[in-house]
Amino acid sequence: MIETLLVANRGEIALRIFRSCRDAGIGTVAVYSDADANAPHVAAADAAVRLPGAAPADTYLRADLIVKAAVDAGADAVHPGYGFLAENAAFARAVRDAGLVWAGPSPEAIEAMGDKVAAKRLMAKAGVPVLPELLPAEVTEADLPVLVKASAGGGGRGMRVVRELADLADAVRSARAEAASAFGDPAVFCESYLEQGRHIEVQVMADTHGTVWAVGERECSIQRRHQKVVEEAPSPLVDAEMRERLLAAARAAATAVDYVGAGTVEFLATGHGEFFFLEMNTRLQVEHPVTECTTGLDLVGLQLRVAEGHRLPPEPPQPCGHAIEVRLYAEDPAADWQPQSGVLHRFDVPGVSAEFTVPRSDGYTIRLDSGVAAGSVVSVHYDPLLAKVIACGPDRAGVARSLAAALARARIHGVTTNRDLLVNVLRHPEFLGGRTDTTFLDRHGRVLAAPLAGANAVRLSVLAAALADAAHNRAGAVVLGGLPSGWRNVAAVPQRKAYLVAGQEHEIRYRLARHGLRAEGFDSVTLVAARPDQVVLETAGVRRTFHIGRYPGLVTVDSPLGPVRLTPVPRLRDPGTEVVAGSLLAPMPGTVVRVAVSPGERVLAGAPLLWLEAMKMEHRIAAPADGVVTELPVTVGQQVDLGAVLAVVSSEEQAE
Amino acid sequence: MTTLSSTVDTSGAEFTAYRVAMLTKLDELEAEHAKAVAGGGEKYVVRHRARGKLLVRERIELLLDEDAPFLELSPLAGWGSEFQVGASVVTGIGVVEGVECMIIGNDPTVRGGSSNPWTMRKIFRASDIALENRLPVINLVESGGADLPTQKEIFIPGGRLFRDLTQLSAAGIPTITLVFGNSTAGGAYVPGMSDYVVMIEERSKVFLGGPPLVKMATGEESDDESLGGAAMHARTSGLADYLARDEPDAIRIGRRIVSRLNRRKLGEAPGPVVPPRHDAEELLGIVPDGLKVPFDPREVLARVVDGSAFDEFKPLYGSSLVTGWARVHGYPVGVLANARGILFSEESQKATQFIQLANQTGTPLLFLHNTTGYMVGRAYEQGGIIKHGAMMINAVANSKVPHISLLIGASYGAGHYGMCGRAYDPRFLFAWPSAKSAVMGPQQLAGVLSIVARAAAQTRGQAYDEDGDAALRAAVEAQVEAESLPMFLSGRLYDDGVIDPRDTRTVLGLCLSVIHNNPVERARFDGTGFGVFRM
Secondary structure, eight states: OOOEEEEOOOHHHHHHHHHHHHHHTOEEEEEEEGGGTTOHHHHHSSEEEEESSSSGGGTTTOHHHHHHHHHHTTOSEEEOOSSTTTTOHHHHHHHHHTTOEEOSOOHHHHHHHHSHHHHHHHHHHTTOOBOOEEOGGGOOGGGOSEEEEETTOOTTTTOEEEOSGGGHHHHHHHHHHHHHHHHSOOOEEEEEOOTTOEEEEEEEEEOTTSOEEEEEEEEEEEEETTEEEEEEESOTTOOHHHHHHHHHHHHHHHHHTTOOEEEEEEEEEOTTSOEEEEEEEOSOOTTHHHHHHHHOOOHHHHHHHHHTTOOOOSSOOOOOSEEEEEEEESEEGGGTTEEOOEEOOEEEOTTEEEESSOOOSSSSEEEEEESOOTTOEEOSSSOOEEEEEEEEESSHHHHHHHHHHHHHHOEEESSOOSHHHHHHHHTOHHHHTTOOOTTHHHHHHHHHTSOSSOHHHHHHHHHHHHHHHHHHHHHTOSSSTTSOTTOBSSOOSOEEEEEEETTEEEEEEEEEETTEEEETTOTTEEEEEEETTEEEEEETTEEEEEEEEEETTEEEEEOTTOOEEEEEEOSSOOGGGSOOTTEEEOSSSEEEEEEOOOTTOEEOTTOEEEEEEETTEEEEEEOSSSEEEEEOOOOTTOEEOTTOEEEEEEOHHHHO | OOBOOOOOOTTSHHHHHHHHHHHHHHHHHHHHHHHHHHTTOHHHHHHHHHTTOOOHHHHHHHHSOTTOOEEEEOTTTTTTSSSOTTTTEEEEEEEETTEEEEEEEEOTTTGGGOBOHHHHHHHHHHHHHHHHHTOOEEEEEEEOOBOGGGHHHHHHHHTHHHHHHHHHHHTTOOEEEEEEEEEOGGGGHHHHHOSEEEEETTTOBOOSSOHHHHHHHHOOOOOHHHHHBHHHIIIIIOOOSEEESSHHHHHHHHHHHHHTSOOOOOSOOOOOOOOOSSOGGGGGGTSOTTSOSOOOHHHHHTTTSGGGBOEEESTTSSTTEEEEEEEETTEEEEEEEESSSEEOHHHHHHHHHHHHHHHHHTOOEEEEEEEOEEOOSHHHHHTTHHHHHHHHHHHHHHOOSOEEEEEEEEEEHHHHHHTTOGGGOOSEEEEOTTOEEESSOHHHHHHHHHHHHHHHHHHHTOOOOHHHHHHHHHHHHHHHHHHTSHHHHHHTTSSSOBOOGGGHHHHHHHHHHHHTTSOOOOOOOSSSSOOOOOO
16 A cells, blocks of 8 residues: 655646545655745645756756655655656666655566667567658668657657658757757667658556556647647547557557556557557656546556556446647747746636546536646746646537637736647637648648737737726825826826737827727727726727736736737836847747857857757857847856847947 | 705706806817917927927826826916917926926927916916925926016016025925926026936036127137036036936936935825715706806715715805815815805804814815805995904914815905905915906996996086996906906916816815825914804
């Protein structure tokens, strides 16, 4: 029996595992990096152990520290969650060697599946369909396109699609470099690339007594940079016959490695029902909730029971209904998915009926697995996943609609997220028709990245923000607060407020006159009511309520027309705080990895000045014009926040 | 507590007619205000903007707290004179960094912002209000100095401008000057006498004598910048405390200065603010056009005071004057309001007692004027109307609590004095467009003149020229009528502005708040004098 379990992870998955522990009466231990000291998962655990530092390599990847933490805190079991050390056989061994229960598959199974090339051979032998492995040196024109993959990989790291033979060598070289840095193993291999492939995977669960379940499939075709964004169960592609083949293949795969616990067998499918083994993830998947919501299972609970040696029932329950999960990331889809950091001021998803567990009610329900709460600081150190929002219900279209609505109405303030994109995906005809493949986001990225709030919604939202700010000013007035807003006995100049929305300035000029609102350019708009947090506007006979949030340097407007974030433009600016012309600002939070110039140096337009690493990608910061580097306030290794001044390039005249 | 009810029939023909008449007067008022707002007119406004400068009202808007109210004072100053309505200066009370301030800004589009006699009087009035109510003064200076053709009316009394500034400072009331452009010759003493001075790079110019004058006086060759540039004053002479980059920066610095004044209001904070139960919009239809018909001031109070709550004092005695207690925007007030125009002995005695009571409790007084004066006639003279009227004027003149006067209807004769007319220094005095003020009604005045002339002719044994009399009467009547109208009186600074009746509560609330920058003074009831005399 497990008495106390340490979760070697953070964020939503730590909270998810704690929930099953609490239900089972198992005590919980969290580990946390310095950046996570105030994170929700730390507060939720019975005990928490600090891992000094912030970088994953110093904290959540330190097997030794985590095993010591488990021992120190009196835990008798360890759950790795997903990511970090979840598929690290050495860690599994270290846990077992310390006399602790390992809530995962055997180190041998992890190793067998960890080597992608060996795993494919093993699967082929077990009768699981695989794409033939190609040696980079032997790839010919006829094999194109091919996919270069890291042997030790996962999560899309080190993957390259090659369509021209000439590009192969470069792709292999860069994939090896990325694989080496991400996984410590530069081995790569090639296989045929299915252009319109669909990502179908099967949840397996096996006990130590020989029972192997293939619980049901999930489709995760909607991906960006090979990372899943939308996942669902069942797959709209899979019919009963195909399902039977899929589940059989998954069972065969698990059986071939004597698999124990929860795992996922991933396949790449064509639109015609063919499928090929991709890899097996020897851990709980991020998207496990969609399986839970269609089967009623508690997969984490089962993991713990299996780890304790319990038997699974002979057959898994029959899936019913439909579930869709979206991953809400702190990232900007319109800016090449740049990760975002900062304070998450508010995080409210409406209509949530269960958190970290299967909603127990009929009809359409929303489940939330969130690693953040209002006030959470989203740091640059880890995966920018904020939360998973899952909708379940009897039919796919209805579930998509309810999930889109919950997301659209969510009040998420302070950090840019992919929320609008997720809503656009869920409402896209191709998605609703069940015809999405792994290139969906690449094909429709521009349309999908468009904000929910169109131009008119932005205009009305800015007006609402201005009127709410006016009400806020009146409510906070220390004198004459009871007098009408902006009252004048001799009217001459309107009140003026300006905001930036997506870099564009919007100015509202208005007067709250005796008979209501007079706002320039809004002749058909009537103000029904204005409070600091809520404004009701009537446009051509239609009333809409706008909810306003106000934070340092940020105003948010949420309405049925779509969320809008605004940066108030101060009326009077202190010239001393203005950014010098020619300043290059960090486009994202990250680390300065290389600096190519020194102050005083002449540079030509486009010349690289320095490189910023963020989320394992190197971003080049180049000179915007010919000139002289007059300021260079950063050094190699320095962490910079979004908007930090990295360098100033002045024209020759200015420099003198 | 008594809640006022209303008996006005807002759908009746009378109400509608009165309302239409009032709206017509308001349109006329609006047109006059628009003249002040237009400043020097299109050509000069365009030229001013082309220089990258803000208009005076734009400067004021940037200076004020966002969405806070602003009460412009004497906007019709100079009305009916040879000078532009508004007198080339804007004065008013606004909120800067949460502090009620007096703002005085030259309008440089009107003859270069030069000061004429009305400019001077308007600024004097603003200074008086600032001093009485402890309001920090913010000068937004850009002026070509005195209007030289009228120097004889400006030069000698104008010295008060600088005296006022330093006396404000001495009274603990900070003075701030933001110099937007020229502030030369005598104008140089405005920054010179101010506690804080902000100048703008390459814009502000402050010197006693410009290059031509210096050349004439001493033969020295010089230029504007070395004589009076902002940079010179910030770095060399020390006349400028702050050097701003541009106009908005100067305003930003001005706001920072106010935020560091650590101002605290010394008067009582207001109680909860309860809106009236009746619609202020209906104030338009209450005052009869032409003032021939009396109206009930309770109908006005019901639309002005908090919760329409009014506790009337001595309601059954001297009922031609309504007295009682109310609150406006949370501030307690004692109200004296004429009900049927005439002040008799009873009304005079009632007012005297009531003013004493307000002084005993330290309650500010609000006078709502609609009086044709003290009653005349044998019975009244014999009944001591002079004594009683004098008693009321005595009480008003020596009352120490703050007074606010509002002319809503007639304000004739000594009744104007008894109800705290301009000469009795109310803290604020405003008029509705329906108000009229003169020594007596135009018809009465013309009639009196006619009777006197007729008597004189009779004495001389001459025949009376009836046609001439009619013409004289008409002319006098027309002249007195014109000179009793609020725009005329406002133009001469006899009030602080003509207001829209619907704004009455707002204006009073703002004034009461301003008044409470000081503790409410009162006549002494400290055991060394008399008690309240029962009248």
